Amino acid sequence: MSEADEADFISGCKIDHLYPRDFKNGAGRFFNYVVEEDGATTVEYSPPFPSKNRIKLTLTFIHGSNEITKVTLKRFKHDKREGWVEDRFVSDEPFQLTHFSFEKLASLLQLLKDLDLASLNLPRIPIMEGAISGIDPEFAKKIKTLLIQPDGQRIVEEVVSSGVITSHDIVNIGYRKAQLEQFRLMLDDAGELRAYAQREDVRIDQPEKAWQHFLKHNEWIFGFGLDYRFLSILQEEAVVGSPDLAGRDAPIVDFLLSATHFTVLVEVKQPGTPLFGASRARSGSWRLSTDLIESVSQVLQQKAAWQVKAESNHGGNYDRQGSLIRQGTTDPKCILVIGSDNAFSGSDAERQAKFRTFELLRRDSRNIDILTYSELYQRAAFVVGRSAQ
Known part of the structure; x- marks a missing residue:
């Protein structure tokens, strides 16, 4: 991204959402993720401007090797005249993260290990508790109720250790259910098909x-x-x-x-x-x-x-x-x-x-x-x- 495009992205993106973007040659994808940083306020502004710095994590994923090859971190601060600008560091100054930001980014990286990154095609993917679409809310409520029971942890450990189902399976099932619902909407509603084409930057006239x-x-x-x-x-x-x-x-x-x-x-x-x-x-x-x-x-x-x-x-x-x-x-x-x-x-x-x-x-x-x-x-x-x- 250019500096202007990156500033626009930081300004307009939703916090705690994953944004996939394909390489122009189709060989891989970028994944961008932004969190607000606790405990580090920016300078040179006052309300109604943002009160926190933002950390942008960019992952580079290659289809051929099916692996993440690069992880890049950038910090952005908000200037009342220039908007969002990158907070660049001098060579002898380390890039430091607050404990809150580290926990958020570490949780994201752990989740991405279980995702089929090549198949994620939604323009924006929420990464937060209860935000995974395609899972019936009542079913999710029952699962949470089960897990807080005295034997809940033991049941989960037995299921996962048995190899019957893994965290990768759980993520893929949720993703596929969401895509199945997208399929149904596009099949039943021409307006939804046009909306999908616009979101994915596909020609709406074909x-x-x-x-x-x-x-x-x-x-x-x-x-x-x-x-x-x-x-x-x-x-x-x-x-x-x-x-x-x-x-x-x-x-x-x-x-x-x-x-x-x-x-x-x-x-x-x-x-x-x-x-x-x-x-x-x-x-x-x-x-x-x-x-x-x-x-x-x-x-x-x-x-x-x-x-x-x-x-x-x-x-x-x-x-x-x-x-x-x-x-x-x-x-x-x-x-x-x-x-x-x-x-x-x-x-x-x-x-x-x-x-x-x-x-x-x-x-x-x-x-x-x-x-x-x-x-x-x-x-x-x-x-x-x-x-x-």
């Missing part, structure tokens, strides 16, 4: 971009594939084919996934994409929409192009970080996420015809798994539910 961003930062939602192979993201917006002679129209897939030993292609459309036409077809079926047919055709083209590119590039394929993609590509599997349960509207007879037509299409689409956002949400809810057991 809803698919917001969904791509959300799924990128929550790859656990893809989780286990439909055939129970674990899927993880290798590359978003991957160029899976060659451009034409004019250098245009190179096929791009929304996500290139890894299924342990082989690659998988994922194309993401919108929940509101129509799956059916306006009228019934013959033999009790329903006409499929042009959007759905064109999406299937697009995925088939991506599949064919990626097969050729993977086989012809004997030197290997690399992601944007320059890492070799070691997974093979043999008749690659494809996943198309499109539409939602809202597409199956109408009378009972019409809904039944639509469900039957859609299922027949899926069963006869070899190597393309077509699923709706509603189904993807249900699978994510199952993953969270199973993790919480």
Whole structure:
């Protein structure tokens, strides 16, 4: 950050909140955290200006090594003319922390050891008692009641020492429940989708971009594939084919996934994409929409192009970080996420015809798994539910 940007951040940030920020090259992330320092008042101001210095902790996290590589501390004081300015020290003067500030920062570092830093995608994360979203308040109350009982500590120690559940598990479950709720809100409310796009600085005129961003930062939602192979993201917006002679129209897939030993292609459309036409077809079926047919055709083209590119590039394929993609590509599997349960509207007879037509299409689409956002949400809810057991 520049000095001006840093001053704006110190002025506008919420105390005791964690702020993730991605590197421009995608290789890692910064995490910024600010506390107010007790016992050290600043000079050259009077109310209504702040009465405490602020300490900014910055962590540098690298995706490749999955570790924190640098920790930086800065103290800021408030000047009535200049606003928040860094309190720089001379070389022979040590950087000192009050006991209060040390305890706050030490608690944060201990918590971060148990967080999946690569997956945190909220623009601001509260780090304080009772502030973790996604946990039912009544459930939290029962847990606290249990812990103050005479045997509470012994019960917790037995659970953790048994290896059944760890503090890392507890944090991940809370985070995933919060993200599941975000998924539901975006699915049910277009306004919430726009609000998410604005918070994450994603183009609001292309809803698919917001969904791509959300799924990128929550790859656990893809989780286990439909055939129970674990899927993880290798590359978003991957160029899976060659451009034409004019250098245009190179096929791009929304996500290139890894299924342990082989690659998988994922194309993401919108929940509101129509799956059916306006009228019934013959033999009790329903006409499929042009959007759905064109999406299937697009995925088939991506599949064919990626097969050729993977086989012809004997030197290997690399992601944007320059890492070799070691997974093979043999008749690659494809996943198309499109539409939602809202597409199956109408009378009972019409809904039944639509469900039957859609299922027949899926069963006869070899190597393309077509699923709706509603189904993807249900699978994510199952993953969270199973993790919480």
